[in-house]
Every structure is written in C-alpha cells, then in structure tokens.
Amino acid sequence: MTDLPDAVAAAAHDPLVITLLIFALGGLLTHLLFRKQPLGRAVARVIFLIALTIVLLRAGVVPYEARYLAPTSFQVAVHGTLKIAWWLLAAWFLVGVLRAFVVTEHRPREGKLVQDLLAGVIYLAAVFAIIAYVFDLPIQGLLATSGAIAIILGLALQSTLADVFSGIVLTFSRPYRPGDWISIDGSTDGRVIEMNWRATHVLTVNRDLAIVPNSAIARAKILNASSPSGTHGMTVTIQLDAKTPPGAAGEILERAMLNSRLILATPPSSIIVKSITASSTEFDITFFVEELAQASRAQNELFDLIFRHLAASGVELAATQSQPYSPLQTAASQRAANGPERALNLVEIFATLTAEERQSLAPKLKQRTYDRGETLVDPGMVLHSLFIIGAGVLSVTSVVSEGGIELMRLGPGDHFGEIGLLTGAAATAKISALVPTTVYELTKDDLAPVLEARPPVAQELCRALARRQAAGQLIPSPAIDKTISANRVASWFADRLHRLFDLTSSK
Structure with missing residues (x-):
C-alpha cells in the first residue's frame, strides 16, 4: 500500500498514460463530431494510427514484441491497451486499403465477397497478433485448441457451412x-x-x-430460362382427325401461331408430325415467347386460336378413347360445312342466335378474298359494314411518321368496321393480310332485320364492343376516347345502335 502513491506519480509522468487518455477523449469526440461523416472518421483514424505509432516507438514500445519496460502493473496495462489499439487500427487501415484497391468492376458481387473474405483474414491475424504480442501467449497451443473447436463446430454446423460454401461457389x-x-x-x-x-x-x-x-x-x-437471353421455348401437342392431310393441317396450325402476338417470329416456331394413325395425326408445336412469365398466357391463347382456326376450316380434333368416333357428331359438323356458317358460329355477338337463324343469315354474307400483303383498309377510309374474318390472319397497324406500330392481329371469328358503321368515323389504322385471308361483309341493311327481330343480339353487340374497347381490341375511335367514359361505353354503343337502326328499346 505504501507504493501506491509512488505508482500513481510514476503513471502521471508516463507519456503513454497521457496518450491513452488523449486517445480515449479523441475517440469520443470523433464519434460525436463525425457521426454522419464517414470520411471524417476515416481521416481521424488514420491520424490516430500515425500518431500512436510515433508515440509507441519513441517510448520504446514495439507493437510486434512481447516485452514491457514499464515499472508498474498499471503502466503495463496501459501499454498493452495501446498496443491492442494499434493492432486494431492497423487492421482497419489494411482493410480500408483493400476495399479501395481490390475492386472488380465487371463483377461487383464477386469483388465484395473477396473483400469480405480478405478482411476476415486480416482481422483474424490481428487477433492472433494481439494474443501473441500483447498477452504473450503461445499461439501454437491456441491454434491446436481452436482447430479442435473448429472441428466440433464444423460437425455441428455442417448443413449451414455447406450452404455458405455452396453460396460462395454459386456467387463465383x-x-x-x-x-x-x-x-x-x-x-x-x-x-x-x-x-x-x-x-x-x-x-x-x-x-x-x-x-x-x-x-x-x-x-x-x-x-x-433467362440465359443466354430471356427467350423461352415450349412445346404443346395437338391431335387432329386423320381425315385432314398433315400438310393442310400444319398450314392451319401455322396460321394459328401467326395469329398470336405473344409468339416470337425469331427464333422461328416449328411444327412436327409426331405420329399418324388411322384415327388421328399428332403434332408437336414448338414456339418461343419473350420470357417465362408469358408462357402460360401464350399457351392458353394459342389453344384458343387453334380451336378457332380449326373450326373455321372445318377440321376436327381427334376423338379420344373416352369419346370415340360418333356419326351423329360428324353429321352435325357437316350441317355447318360452308365457310359463312362456320364464321358466324365463331362470332361472339351472334352466340344467342339459333342455328336456323345463323343459316338464314349466312347467305347474306358477301365473301372477299385477299392475298398475303394486300391492304384491306387504309387510314381515312369509312367502313359502313361489319366485316367478319372467316379464315386467315389480319394485322392492324397504326401508321406513324417513324413507321408502323402493330396494334393487334385478327383471326377467324374476329370482326372490324363496327366503329365506322355506328359513328361514320374514318378508320385510323391500316389493316392488311399476313396470309391469304377470307373476309365476309355484312351490310347495315342485312344486319338491321337481325337486330330488330332479336334485341338480345343488339345488347350483346354493345357489351362485346365495350369489352373489346376496354381491352384495346378495337381500332381507336376519337369519338369514344375523348367524350365517353369507360363505364358508359356500352350505353353509348346501345344509343348509337338504336338511332342507326331505329330499334325499339327493350328491357
């Protein structure tokens, strides 16, 4: 106890004790002053490291030597604390240099992983240096002990470590x-x-x-599915009745694929005859979409288009074992053997008509045929009839100064000309044939008796036009876009129909 005053006096005159106090105060001030300024904290730490190195070396304290010249245990503790601070600051400085110069510009994720691994090695080396040069402990025994502990931990954390190392492999x-x-x-x-x-x-x-x-x-x-590009390919299988030659059936399937805008032109689609029997011909259809997210939607749309193109051509699907060939079904299909009737069967707005009414309406359809690349409608034309696609594929294109922008494609069962028929407005888009196409014209005079005799047809026409307008499947009409709200389009169509055809309102 008598040596305590002397120890305190000796410590008070030791420059390293004063240095420790200054560093503690400086670290606190740095944290408070540069809390939101990482660059300022980094500069202060570098200054602290340089100053601490100079002070330690001038006092004869070498950080990488496990010897102390201090006369008291308190001063030894102070010297050890400063040496620990020096090793930690040195490790921090090396890690900072590492992150500044070890940069992988083209692979930032891998570069970050390498930086983290090297930083971990540097801090681990600093910990072992502190154990060896500050606490003067043999690290050989510590390494052996830590090796045994590492084995135990490795067995306990086997699955976690497997995930970590697998993550490193997947990252690279x-x-x-x-x-x-x-x-x-x-x-x-x-x-x-x-x-x-x-x-x-x-x-x-x-x-x-x-x-x-x-x-x-x-x-x-x-x-x-996104590498090397986002393009995704898929294959569907279709079985058709064997009465249709494979070549003709393949051409119909090609038109169905051309009818879908979701299916890419490049890479090209393919149709392969997989097998042929006495009752069916099986086709494998391979096509591509822009990304996997569109695959289901494209497949559903393709099946719908295949059904419509087959129905428009009078081609049937193959009968299954659970639904064998039936002469009655064939007789029913023969009754709608001509093109106009098959086209009317596919038109949504005529779904409420009876078979007899569609048969009586079919002779009034005027057939028009167009070759591939031929233009049906130019911008500025006024259409006064309803046109129904019986076979083939049409492209609806908006003509702009930079070129044409395709808006949609029309196939069997689709129709156009309704806006011009109802409003007298000129067409704002170009319609051309992508393949040889058959179109049926139904004039106002031929349509009026149907609407007068069957008011539900007029109502369904209005609802169908409103749905197509909302889905962007009608040629844009300035009269609708500028003056009619979305929830009033059906009523607007109904009012136009009543005024155009002098229909009596029915509830």
Whole structure:
C-alpha cells in the first residue's frame, strides 16, 4: 500500500498514460463530431494510427514484441491497451486499403465477397497478433485448441457451412442472377429476387416465396430460362382427325401461331408430325415467347386460336378413347360445312342466335378474298359494314411518321368496321393480310332485320364492343376516347345502335 502513491506519480509522468487518455477523449469526440461523416472518421483514424505509432516507438514500445519496460502493473496495462489499439487500427487501415484497391468492376458481387473474405483474414491475424504480442501467449497451443473447436463446430454446423460454401461457389460461377427465371430440378420455378450466402429466394409463378438452401441448389439441375437471353421455348401437342392431310393441317396450325402476338417470329416456331394413325395425326408445336412469365398466357391463347382456326376450316380434333368416333357428331359438323356458317358460329355477338337463324343469315354474307400483303383498309377510309374474318390472319397497324406500330392481329371469328358503321368515323389504322385471308361483309341493311327481330343480339353487340374497347381490341375511335367514359361505353354503343337502326328499346 505504501507504493501506491509512488505508482500513481510514476503513471502521471508516463507519456503513454497521457496518450491513452488523449486517445480515449479523441475517440469520443470523433464519434460525436463525425457521426454522419464517414470520411471524417476515416481521416481521424488514420491520424490516430500515425500518431500512436510515433508515440509507441519513441517510448520504446514495439507493437510486434512481447516485452514491457514499464515499472508498474498499471503502466503495463496501459501499454498493452495501446498496443491492442494499434493492432486494431492497423487492421482497419489494411482493410480500408483493400476495399479501395481490390475492386472488380465487371463483377461487383464477386469483388465484395473477396473483400469480405480478405478482411476476415486480416482481422483474424490481428487477433492472433494481439494474443501473441500483447498477452504473450503461445499461439501454437491456441491454434491446436481452436482447430479442435473448429472441428466440433464444423460437425455441428455442417448443413449451414455447406450452404455458405455452396453460396460462395454459386456467387463465383453465377449460374443465375437476381431477376432471372429459373427452374430448380423441375420442382421450383420462378424469378430470383435475392441471393445470399445461405439461400436463394425465388418468387414462384404462384406468387409464393421459396427460400431454397444453396447446398440443395449446388446439387440440383438448374434451368435458367433467362440465359443466354430471356427467350423461352415450349412445346404443346395437338391431335387432329386423320381425315385432314398433315400438310393442310400444319398450314392451319401455322396460321394459328401467326395469329398470336405473344409468339416470337425469331427464333422461328416449328411444327412436327409426331405420329399418324388411322384415327388421328399428332403434332408437336414448338414456339418461343419473350420470357417465362408469358408462357402460360401464350399457351392458353394459342389453344384458343387453334380451336378457332380449326373450326373455321372445318377440321376436327381427334376423338379420344373416352369419346370415340360418333356419326351423329360428324353429321352435325357437316350441317355447318360452308365457310359463312362456320364464321358466324365463331362470332361472339351472334352466340344467342339459333342455328336456323345463323343459316338464314349466312347467305347474306358477301365473301372477299385477299392475298398475303394486300391492304384491306387504309387510314381515312369509312367502313359502313361489319366485316367478319372467316379464315386467315389480319394485322392492324397504326401508321406513324417513324413507321408502323402493330396494334393487334385478327383471326377467324374476329370482326372490324363496327366503329365506322355506328359513328361514320374514318378508320385510323391500316389493316392488311399476313396470309391469304377470307373476309365476309355484312351490310347495315342485312344486319338491321337481325337486330330488330332479336334485341338480345343488339345488347350483346354493345357489351362485346365495350369489352373489346376496354381491352384495346378495337381500332381507336376519337369519338369514344375523348367524350365517353369507360363505364358508359356500352350505353353509348346501345344509343348509337338504336338511332342507326331505329330499334325499339327493350328491357
């Protein structure tokens, strides 16, 4: 106890004790003054490291030597604290230099991973240096002990470590990136929204979040639908009645694919005759869409278009074993064997007509045929009839100064000319044939008796036109776009029909 005053006096005159106090105060002030200025904190730390190095060396304290010249235990503790601070600041400085100069511009994610791994090694080396040069402990025994501990931890964390190392491998190999559409073993399909060291987060097509461990992905078969491009291909199978020659049936299927704007022209689609029997011909249809997200919608649209094109051509699907060939079905189809009747059967607005009414209306349709590339409607033309597509594919294009912008494609069962018929407005788009096409014209005089005799047809026509207008499937009409609200389009069509055809309102 008698040596305490002398120890305090000696410590008060030790420059390293004063340095420790100054550094503690300086660190506190730096934290308060540069809390939101990371650059200022970095400059202050560099200054502290340089000043601490000079002070330690002038006092004869070498940070990488495990010896102390201080006379008291308190001063030894102060010297050890300053040496620990020096090693930590030195490690921080090396990590900063590493992050500044070890940069991978073209692969930032991999560069960040390398920086983190090297930073971990630097801080671990600083910890071992502190143990060896500050606490003067043999690191050989510590390494042996830590090795045994590492083995125990490795066994306990085997699955987690497998995920981490698999994440490192996936980060460098990059089989996919955030935003890519992938399929993992055919069981998990969706878009990658996040990748980390442990797992990959996939947003499935059902809008569910699937978190897949990286170790499972490393062992799985990965299909990247977004690489090398976002184009996605798919194949559907169609079986047609064997009475239709495969060549003619293949041409009808090609028109159905051409009718869909979701199906890409490049890469080209293909139709392969897979098999042919006495009762059916089987086709494999391969086509491509811009991305996997459009696959289901494109497939549904293609099936609908195939049905319409087959029905318009009088071609039937193959009968299944559960629904064998029936002469009655063939007789029913023969009754609608001519083109006008088949076209009317596909038109939505005439769905409420009876078969006899459609048969009586069919002879009034005037047939027009157009070759590939021929123009049916030019901008500025006024159409006074309803035109129904019986076969083929039409392209509706908006003509602008930079060229044409395709708005939609029309196929069997679609119609145009209704806006000009109701409003007298000129067409604002160009309509041309992509393949040889048959169109049927139904004039106002021929349509009026149908609407007068069957008011539901007029109502359905108004509702169908309103739906098509809302879906952007009508040639744009300035009269509608500028003056009619979306929820009043059906009423607007009904008013026009009543005034044009002098119909009696019916409830």
